[in-house]
Amino acid sequence: MSEPVNPFRPTAGAEPPLLVGRAGLLDEFVYGLQIRTGAPGLLTIFTGARGVGKTVMLGEAEDEARRAGWAVISETATRGFLGRIGHMMQPLVEELGNGPPKRKITGLGVAGFSIDTELPPDQQTGWRQLGEELLRLLDAHGTGLAITLDEIHGADRDELAQLAASVQHFIRAGLPVALVFAGLPAAVSDLLDEGVATFLRRADRIDLHVAAIDEVEASYAEVFAAVPGIVSSDLLRMAAEATGGYPFLIQLVGYHLWQVAETAQEPLETQHVQLAVSAARRRNTRMVIGAALAAATPKDMAFLSAMARDNGPSRTADIGYRLDNARNTIGNYRARLIDAGLIESAGHGLVEFAIPGLREHLRS
Ligand SMILES: Nc1ncnc2c1ncn2[C@@H]1O[C@H](COP(=O)(O)OP(=O)(O)OP(=O)(O)O)[C@@H](O)[C@H]1O
Ligand SMILES: [Mg+2]
Numbered sequence: 001m002s003e004p005v006n007p008f009r010p011t012a013g014a015e016p017p018l019l020v021g022r023a024g025l026l027d028e029f030v031y032g033l034q035i036r037t038g039a040p041g042l043l044t045i046f047t048g049a050r051g052v053g054k055t056v057m058l059g060e061a062e063d064e065a066r067r068a069g070w071a072v073i074s075e076t077a078t079r080g081f082l083g084r085i086g087h088m089m090q091p092l093v094e095e096l097g098n099g100p101p102k103r104k105i106t107g108l109g110v111a112g113f114s115i116d117t118e119l120p121p122d123q124q125t126g127w128r129q130l131g132e133e134l135l136r137l138l139d140a141h142g143t144g145l146a147i148t149l150d151e152i153h154g155a156d157r158d159e160l161a162q163l164a165a166s167v168q169h170f171i172r173a174g175l176p177v178a179l180v181f182a183g184l185p186a187a188v189s190d191l192l193d194e195g196v197a198t199f200l201r202r203a204d205r206i207d208l209h210v211a212a213i214d215e216v217e218a219s220y221a222e223v224f225a226a227v228p229g230i231v232s233s234d235l236l237r238m239a240a241e242a243t244g245g246y247p248f249l250i251q252l253v254g255y256h257l258w259q260v261a262e263t264a265q266e267p268l269e270t271q272h273v274q275l276a277v278s279a280a281r282r283r284n285t286r287m288v289i290g291a292a293l294a295a296a297t298p299k300d301m302a303f304l305s306a307m308a309r310d311n312g313p314s315r316t317a318d319i320g321y322r323l324d325n326a327r328n329t330i331g332n333y334r335a336r337l338i339d340a341g342l343i344e345s346a347g348h349g350l351v352e353f354a355i356p357g358l359r360e361h362l363r364s
Contacts, residue, residue: 003262004226008255010283013055013150016251018219021211022057028204029061032178033068036144038171040204042178045152047185048208049341049354051248051288054182057208058148061180065146070178071138073147077155077183082163083113085147086127089134092145096137105129118159128166135175144176152183157196164197171199179203186339210245220254230261235273242277244356248288252280281357289361292342303333304342307353308362313346 007017028041035042044061046054062072073088075081090112093101105126113123131145138144147167152160163179170177181188181200185207192201217240224231231239239257243249256276261268296304306322307314320330334351337343346352353359 006255006258006262007223007226008251008258010248010251010255010280012051013059014251015056015059016247017223017254019056019060020219020247020250021215021245022053022060022208025057025206026060026064029178029180030064030068033065033070033144033146036139036142036176037174040202043200043203044178044180045188045200045203045205046180046182046208047188047205049344050184050292051246051284051355052208052210053247054208055150056247057206058150058180058182062146062148065178069141069143070176071134071143071145073145074150075148076150077152077160079156079159080115080117081149081155082119082127082159083115083117083123085163086113086119086123086130087115089130089145093130093134093137096141097133101130101133105133118156119162124162124166127162128169131166131170131177132173132175135170135177139176144178146178146180148180148182150182152181152188152191153186155183155191157191157194160191161196164200168197168199184339184341186336186341189339211247211250213240213243213245216240216243216245216250219250220257223254224258224261227258227261229267230264231257231268231273235268235270238270238273239277242273242280246356249280249284249356252283253277256280281360284357285361288355289358292340292355292358295340296342299333300337300340300342303330303337304353304358305362307343307351308359313350313352316349316351319351 009016029044032039032041046057048054062074065072071092073085075085113119113127119127135145167177167179217237220236220240221233224236239253243253253276256279257273260272260276264272302323303319306319316330316334320327338345341354343351344354
């Protein structure tokens with residue numbers, strides 16, 4: 001028998017061997033797929049810090065939709081996403097309607113929808129007609145269309161407003177459409193506040209957090225059962241604790257531990273786990289922390305560094321004192337950093353880092 005290959009997936013958006021700590025989160029969405037139109041779960045927004053598993057949840061939603069027989073269009077909200085969605089709707093209409101669209105679609109030249117800007121008015125009309133035709137065809141089959149849109153923090157506001165307006169129109173017409181978004185908490189709060197798409201306020205907002213250590217441990221026990229006798233339950237516990245329940249670290253620690261186990265080929269010792277954990281942390285720092293801090297301003301950095309002096313949650317009052325700043329300025333930075341997914345509220349007057357390893361990184 002060949003050796004089982006490393007099942008962990010420490011890569012952005014990759015489906016993990018086991019989805020830890022997400023039980024029940026898609027129940028409303030799945031329920032909505034049965035109702036097919038107008039159900040609250042059909043409009044869902046996942047938010048959360050980097051690496052917490054937003055893209056993976058979109059993938060899960062897509063799987064559920066396909067399982068229910070729905071058509072799925074999966075996009076990332078970089079400029080031109082609306083046109084790209086339109087391009088993906090076209091072949092679906094042709095396939096389901098046994099040929100080119102029955103009605104003439106407005107504004108569609110040879111090139112079809114523009115995919116590097118928001119849509120000009122005639123293409124917007126065409127997009128809506130095409131969408132409506134597709135949804136009617138799917139409706140006749142007793143299914144619908146699920147659109148997932150990742151990274152909405154990068155979305156062009158006008159484009160997003162266009163998408164929202166059309167989807168709202170479909171919903172009002174009783175058509176079977178689902179829209180699942182994912183983005184950093186900042187983007188979503190802003191979008192909802194700016195009124196880019198008021199109807200999005202009615203979406204189910206699901207904020208993703210770290211998983212419980214016990215659940216991480218249980219998942220490791222299940223996955224490492226494929227190589228019995230190599231990693232003791234004490235060491236699995238130790239590895240689970242080192243992840244802090246953070247999904248990206250669950251994959252990284254699992255991956256490196258598996259690698260160490262492959263090389264060792266005998267029951268592991270404490271130092272093997274330590275080796276795997278430090279390799280995982282180094283990679284996490286490079287990949288997640290680097291990306292998360294890329295957009296931070298010098299003042300953001302000063303706030304974060306002031307926090308890093310504490311060993312646990314920081315009191316905002318202390319940070320103000322350390323930075324010699326007025327309370328309202330501190331309040332503004334606190335809100336900005338929470339929105340950026342870098343820190344989290346930890347109770348009244350307290351904040352803590354939302355990304356594991358960030359404190360250590362700032363200290364070094
Ligand atoms: N519930 C989970 N259990 C175990 N591992 C998970 C879970 N969710 C995500 N992961 C893993 O965590 C990593 C990051 O997941 P994902 O790319 O979905 O995060 P994200 O929130 O979209 O990150 P970003 O903000 O950088 O886009 C991946 O390696 C993925 O396999
Ligand atoms: Mg993602």
